[in-house]
Amino acid sequence: MDIKESLFTALTLLGLGMAFVYLFLGLLFICIHLMAKYIPADPVxxxxxxxxxxxxxxxxxxxxxxxxxxxxxxxxxxxRKAPTA
Incomplete structure (x- = not known):
């Protein structure tokens, strides 16, 4: 395994990891907005x-x-007149 293959593998794993993080955060964002829209708030x-x-x-x-x-x-x-330390 040479350096080019190692760098390509590293960049591929980096890209996949970041993609999964952004997908998870996007899904979480959508779920929170849907819950805020359809689930009633507690009465004051x-x-x-x-x-x-x-x-x-x-x-x-x-x-x-x-x-x-x-x-x-x-x-x-x-x-109030006394000097502070």
Missing amino acids: VTPAKRKKAAVPQASGQSQVSPQVIAAITSAVKQY
């Missing part, structure tokens, strides 16, 4: 709206104190 399910549960509030903790809000605001400002 919307979650049922639930009523909000009443949040029990403690008698003395119904509102956040202004001091806590000021402390949180100050901490956020200091965090």
Whole structure:
């Protein structure tokens, strides 16, 4: 077997392999389009709206104190001013 016969055999196998791949992908493409056309899609399910549960509030903790809000605001400002590493 000389080099010409080996190259011809290699190119033949390469061509056959690529042809089979393209045929398979084309068939897959056609099947997917046919399925999309003839098989109905699943209906869209919307979650049922639930009523909000009443949040029990403690008698003395119904509102956040202004001091806590000021402390949180100050901490956020200091965090934003701090240089990042």
